[in-house]
Amino acid sequence: MSVKNEVIDYSKTLYLPKTDFPMRAGLPQKELELIKRWKR
Secondary structure, eight states: OOOOOOOOOOGGGSOOOOOSSOOOSOHHHHHHHHHHHHHO
């Protein structure tokens, strides 16, 4: 049995929507700032 050093491209196996806005983490940290901004 031989071992191959192949890189598998998994990008075609995932459904990642293409959006006009950035999809970012960190919402819990930014949520309070957003609420304050909305209440102005």
